[in-house]
Amino acid sequence: MDLNKIEHLGIAVKNIEESLKYYEGVLGLKCYAIEEVAEQKVKTAFLKVGDTKLELLEATSNDSPIAKFIEKRGEGVQHIAFAVNGIENALNEVIEKGIKLIDEKPRKGAEGLDIAFLHPKSTGGVLTEFCEKNN
């Protein structure tokens, strides 16, 4: 397993514009991109902090995973994404170790990354994403 770093933290928010008042206006971070990921029914806003990113996630539909998360737990950290080298091998490795996956094969995520989610039931309640820049 070759985990490089935390690529980003996914934070479920009700409204990106409102949240940016805090992340930009108070913390002084800078939003450098807003992107819609139609497949996931979310709008995302990215802010860089050090070597990692915050990804604010707003639901674009009531049946979006983010809408469900907020309904159940309120706004807050929804997932951790680790940058890995060799995402397919990493997924095979965790499967062999008994981890349940949400995505058995990588798919396209925000910023064009190859991504896959591990199931929070296997990861101590922390929804966990592996991601890799594709070549």
Place this chain on the structure above:
Amino acid sequence: MDLNKIEHLGIAVKNIEESLKYYEGVLGLKCYAIEEVAEQKVKTAFLKVGDTKLELLEATSNDSPIAKFIEKRGEGVQHIAFAVNGIENALNEVIEKGIKLIDEKPRKGAEGLDIAFLHPKSTGGVLTEFCEKNN
């Protein structure tokens, strides 16, 4: 405001030893320190990943904030800690911007850092810590 990076992510766990089976055994990270913070009624385990850390937090008492968190929301990410330059100035700046604090003055946290928590009601549900290496 001078935020350098995410210093660590605090993750509430029921049992550090069990959780290390995942973080070390599956993800291949390395726990380099286990420390008790008596004042907070927690035992902490630190793992490095890239330029930041994961801090696993286990309650040492039923009235620990971590025990309450797990009772309410289950295991998962409990807080984000940002490394700041000039923690006192940073706290004054966020107070001026209307943010509610849990700690108005820095206090000692794990690894000897000066730390202070912002109230999640002011930060979109994300319990947020500022921390600084003291000189």
